[in-house]
Amino acid sequence: MSNAPSSPAAKARASRAAPLHGSFAAPGDKSVSHRALILGALAHGSTRIRGLLESDDVLATARAMSALGAGIQRDQIETGVWTVQGCSGRFVAPSEPLDFGNSGTGARLTMGAVAGAGISAQFIGDDSLSSRPMRRILDPLEAMGVKAGSRDGRLPVILEGAQLTAIDYSPPIASAQVKSAVLLAGLGAAGETIVRESRLTRDHTEKMLRLFGAELTVEPESSGGAVIRLAGPQSLTAAELTVPGDPSSAAFAAVAALICPGSSITIRNVMTNPARTGLYRVLERMGAAIRFDNSGTAAGETVAGLSVRASRLQAIDLEPDIAPDMIDEYPVLAVACAFAKGTSRLRGLHELRAKESDRLAATHALLVASGVEAQIEGDDLIIVGADTVRGGAAIHTHGDHRIAMAALVLGTAAEQPVIADQAGMIATSYPGFTGDMNRTGAMIEALP
Structure with a gap:
């Protein structure tokens, strides 16, 4: 597979993958x-x-x-x-x-x-x-x-x-x-x-x-x-x-492993600062098989290996107070909720409107375009999970790196490929995203 697109406007496509396996080190935080x-x-x-x-x-x-x-x-x-x-x-x-x-x-x-x-x-x-x-x-x-x-x-x-x-x-x-x-x-x-x-x-x-x-x-x-x-x-x-590994960047491969049946991956050197691991605590509440082990320290922060196995997730009604601990991870959490059993409600997401894009609106649009039943009520995002997600969408990322990565993660488990329209923007936070994902067996490729 090709590396990440070289220009911000370049497109990328993710297709349904075989089970993901292997390990890699999280990029620096x-x-x-x-x-x-x-x-x-x-x-x-x-x-x-x-x-x-x-x-x-x-x-x-x-x-x-x-x-x-x-x-x-x-x-x-x-x-x-x-x-x-x-x-x-x-x-x-x-x-x-x-x-x-x-x-x-x-x-x-x-x-x-x-x-x-x-x-x-x-x-x-x-x-x-x-x-x-x-x-x-x-x-x-x-x-x-x-x-x-x-x-x-x-x-x-x-x-x-x-x-x-x-x-x-x-x-x-x-x-x-x-x-x-x-x-x-x-x-x-x-x-x-x-x-x-x-x-x-x-x-x-x-x-x-x-x-x-x-x-x-x-x-x-x-x-x-x-x-x-x-x-x-x-x-x-x-x-x-x-510099310790970035838990926000590791989140994308972790969710991909959770929603691709039969997957099992390990991400090394992930920072475990409690103010940065809110997503992982939420995923555990949803039934995710996640384990941190082999802990150490870097730059005054604790780090550990993160092991993730494919899991049957359950929907969650998520309180707004946890938002500061996972503000950047809501788009990929929404993807996890799309594959969970039941209806999830992610509450109090007003701060997502002030990110690189209106991430609340962009995340909702990503889900709906991919065949997921979802709606916004005030500052809450409601997502109806399903066993399978159609995919088959070209996602307007609004130049937002986390929307692009979330779209491509969804594409690894959807029935039809998903395209991110500006995948080159992923380099703002995670230039090695495509390479790390594909090393575990994902199918993400640059498009002309």
């Missing part, structure tokens, strides 16, 4: 890769990163760090090994706009880092990123003293350098990106920056800040949230780290 580059660029000294995800999104962040004055070098022999010569907290004002392409994480976290460094910069992105909300980042940064200009709270955004003052901030939405931007800005702010989370979100930034020598405290609250405190200004020290 995208969230951790962004943070490793940004903190390495802020730090004093030379940071060595192994297992960096070399996706379009992460490479956009690498280019931005270079434009801000960091020395960024990729090893010419070993894949995924990068060296970052840090700026000791002294970014230089870039001569051109920082272009983050499709990367919301890279843009939002870098806004916090740039604000903390006290320099001016302009942030731009592609059409998809330019439609996504940035006000959730700009509001707390402006409260800290940043002057920000934007197009109605969206890119392009201009930040003007200023001396920051720490704030005590309670994000109105559960967002690791918002929390991280405030903490990164707090590195350069006078006073103690406090972020009060009403609901825990992924804590990669807190763990990695400690890895780079920052002092901060995390105080759990009985309500289920936490209070994070960081006294500024602080400087960072270079580190050596290995």
